[in-house]
Amino acid sequence: MNMQTTSRLTAAESALIDAYTGQLGELPGNGAVISARDRLVDDLKTNGLPTRRVEAWHYTDLKTLLRSVPMDAGTGSADAIEPLVAGAHVIGTRQGQIVGKPSVEGVVVGAFADMLREGTAAPGLSVIDRDDTIGKINGSFVRDGLVLEFPAGVTVEQPIEIQALHGAGQAHTRFPVSFGAGSKAVVIERHAQTGEGSAFVSSVSDISLEDGADVTWIVLQQQGADDTHLGQVRIRVGENAKLKLFVVNAGGKLVRQELRVDVAGEGAELSLRGVNLLGGDTHTDVTLVLGHNVPNTNSTEIFRNVVFDRARGVFQGMIKVALDAQKTDARMACNTLLMSDDAEFAAKPELEIFADDVQCGHGATVADIDDNHLYYLMARGIPRNHARAMLVNAFVAEIVEELEDEALVEALEGVISTWLAKHA
Amino acid sequence: MLEIKNLHARIAEDGTEIIRGLNLTVKAGEVAAIMGPNGSGKSTLSYILSGREDYEVTEGDILYNGESILELDPAERAARGIFLAFQYPVEIPGVATMQFLKVAMNEQRKARGEAELTTPDFMRRVKEAAAELKINPDMLKRPLNVGFSGGEKKRAEILQMALLEPKLCVLDETDSGLDIDALKIVADGVNALKSPDRATIVITHYQRLLDYIVPDTVHVLYKGQIIRTGDKDLALELEANGYADIIGQAA
Numbered sequence: 197m198n199m200q201t202t203s204r205l206t207a208a209e210s211a212l213i214d215a216y217t218g219q220l221g222e223l224p225g226n227g228a229v230i231s232a233r234d235r236l237v238d239d240l241k242t243n244g245l246p247t248r249r250v251e252a253w254h255y256t257d258l259k260t261l262l263r264s265v266p267m268d269a270g271t272g273s274a275d276a277i278e279p280l281v282a283g284a285h286v287i288g289t290r291q292g293q294i295v296g297k298p299s300v301e302g303v304v305v306g307a308f309a310d311m312l313r314e315g316t317a318a319p320g321l322s323v324i325d326r327d328d329t330i331g332k333i334n335g336s337f338v339r340d341g342l343v344l345e346f347p348a349g350v351t352v353e354q355p356i357e358i359q360a361l362h363g364a365g366q367a368h369t370r371f372p373v374s375f376g377a378g379s380k381a382v383v384i385e386r387h388a389q390t391g392e393g394s395a396f397v398s399s400v401s402d403i404s405l406e407d408g409a410d411v412t413w414i415v416l417q418q419q420g421a422d423d424t425h426l427g428q429v430r431i432r433v434g435e436n437a438k439l440k441l442f443v444v445n446a447g448g449k450l451v452r453q454e455l456r457v458d459v460a461g462e463g464a465e466l467s468l469r470g471v472n473l474l475g476g477d478t479h480t481d482v483t484l485v486l487g488h489n490v491p492n493t494n495s496t497e498i499f500r501n502v503v504f505d506r507a508r509g510v511f512q513g514m515i516k517v518a519l520d521a522q523k524t525d526a527r528m529a530c531n532t533l534l535m536s537d538d539a540e541f542a543a544k545p546e547l548e549i550f551a552d553d554v555q556c557g558h559g560a561t562v563a564d565i566d567d568n569h570l571y572y573l574m575a576r577g578i579p580r581n582h583a584r585a586m587l588v589n590a591f592v593a594e595i596v597e598e599l600e601d602e603a604l605v606e607a608l609e610g611v612i613s614t615w616l617a618k619h620a
Numbered sequence: 621m622l623e624i625k626n627l628h629a630r631i632a633e634d635g636t637e638i639i640r641g642l643n644l645t646v647k648a649g650e651v652a653a654i655m656g657p658n659g660s661g662k663s664t665l666s667y668i669l670s671g672r673e674d675y676e677v678t679e680g681d682i683l684y685n686g687e688s689i690l691e692l693d694p695a696e697r698a699a700r701g702i703f704l705a706f707q708y709p710v711e712i713p714g715v716a717t718m719q720f721l722k723v724a725m726n727e728q729r730k731a732r733g734e735a736e737l738t739t740p741d742f743m744r745r746v747k748e749a750a751a752e753l754k755i756n757p758d759m760l761k762r763p764l765n766v767g768f769s770g771g772e773k774k775r776a777e778i779l780q781m782a783l784l785e786p787k788l789c790v791l792d793e794t795d796s797g798l799d800i801d802a803l804k805i806v807a808d809g810v811n812a813l814k815s816p817d818r819a820t821i822v823i824t825h826y827q828r829l830l831d832y833i834v835p836d837t838v839h840v841l842y843k844g845q846i847i848r849t850g851d852k853d854l855a856l857e858l859e860a861n862g863y864a865d866i867i868g869q870a871a
Binding site for chain 2: 577580
């Protein structure tokens with residue numbers, strides 16, 4: 197499928213390759229890292245960005261959609277922002293690089309730039325499969341990021357907020373995070389543009405949950421109106437581990453957020469949730485590949501999308517159940533509210549099941565607001581616009597409330613209502 | 621207070637005419653009962669009064685305090701004091717009951733140019749009204765009507781009515797699905813709101829509710845028209861003899 201050789205590069209493709217050439221000698225990395233980067237850039241040069249002919253990118257033709265890439269490696273400044281939850285441990289990157297020496301009590305915190313310089317990062321600068329364009333771009337350009345190691349048994353009471361902030365230009369970060377056996381934490385991975393102008397951002401979080409770890413991981417994407425955001429979360433879930441993964445897209449012009457989940461330990465329990473708030477002339481794609489690879493694991497996936505204006509949204513959800521992953525229980529739902537006639541949403545749920553004793557299901561709905569609900573609220577004196585906003589809020593709030601942590605729920609509901617107040 | 625003149629209305633989607641030349645006057649302070657067999661247009665009439673957009677008025681007018689309300693949407697009518705207690709209140713997951721009550725009360729106050737309620741004032745009012753109706757406070761912590769039993773839903777409707785203090789209360793088969801104890805509580809709630817400047821329209825199939833909410837006038841609705849009007853004895857007559865006689869006389 198990727199056999200075409202690209203003789204003519206698009207402006208964005210050329211810009212990417214030029215950006216790489218321009219940063220030769222500047223990007224951190226030892227010999228092994230440099231060769232890994234070179235291989236990834238060569239791949240981009242040969243195959244170009246994916247088009248709709250590549251199945252994994254069918255609804256997000258990156259070659260066409262990515263019109264330009266800012267050359268600037270990123271000099272814009274970015275100020276810290278208020279954390280989502282008061283009292284959170286705030287660490288992070290500015291314009292793709294760590295500032296100062298971040299620390300969180302009980303957690304070993306390192307710099308990805310050091311891993312690049314030492315070469316320990318080299319094996320990770322690889323692609324998951326040949327369609328892993330985000331892995332290619334990020335591996336080519338990544339400069340820094342935080343490396344977090346939660347020792348076995350540690351519980352971090354307050355949430356940890358990783359703020360990946362930037363102004364205009366490029367920013368490429370990577371966050372390798374390992375949660376030791378029995379550790380417990382809430383981590384918020386937050387991407388936001390705090391300056392002006394257009395940015396091109398890629399970020400890969402490479403996460404492992406060892407046996408019995410209990411982790412809530414929230415991706416909150418609040419990029420600017422002209423930004424391209426290519427995000428990827430790779431997660432391996434060990435035995436009896438509990439993962440709550442929650443993705444909120446509330447920004448960006450062109451967004452692809454991939455979730456690549458490997459359920460690798462028996463007894464693992466996963467709850468994957470997503471809220472996509474889409475408006476303006478934007479394109480947002482959430483692509484989930486969830487592999488149930490061992491017996492006796494369960495997962496539920498619910499994605500709620502609200503689409504205004506001329507926005508386009510995509511959800512691709514693939515659940516793969518391996519041959520010996522008996523007793524898998526996996527349920528996926530994707531529900532969309534289309535709020536304008538020009539809004540679009542494509543939902544593509546897929547099941548690929550090799551085991552014969554499993555419970556799997558998926559469902560997708562696309563609808564407008566329920567007229568009966570609207571009428572009921574209006575009949576109590578709530579004006580139409582306010583009633584509509586309440587119902588949209590309710591549609592997404594329902595899954596936010598599942599997070600249970602009151603401060604977190606309140607904070608995310610705040611993000612949602614602020615977004616809706618601006619766009620609805 | 622309410623004057624319905626030669627009202628004709630149909631279902632917007634398929635044009636089926638349901639209300640066919642209905643005339644009805646309800647004065648301030650009056651309790652009017654509307655009775656009638658299934659399919660006579662009782663619920664439709666309540667929806668039309670509230671402004672539901674699934675129905676089209678093709679002829680006639682509805683005057684409320686002397687002004688036509690046909691051009692007003694449901695929210696505007698509610699803010700002017702028209703309240704419909706639904707036969708089947710909808711469940712709205714994700715909307716917290718308390719938030720809904722607060723927004724509804726404050727939006728109505730805003731529309732009337734009154735100051736919004738403070739949170740303590742709001743809480744106090746809800747607590748008092750809920751206690752009167754023997755509503756379990758846990759119920760108010762749930763999303764709106766979600767998981768409420770039939771009786772709880774009806775009580776929640778009357779709670780909303782008590783809090784919103786409307787001027788024209790329309791009760792659409794509020795007695796359906798209620799056991800006798802719940803019926804008394806609901807009826808007490810309705811009676812507590814009785815006042816010289818407030819009118820109530822009680823839509824019901826059965827005399828039973830009218831033992832507790834005693835009507836000043838009783839109107840029989842059949843095929844979209846009021847075919848007979850009387851006092852509370854008319855309801856007893858219907859209970860004893862059914863609708864057949866009256867329908868026969870009208871035909």
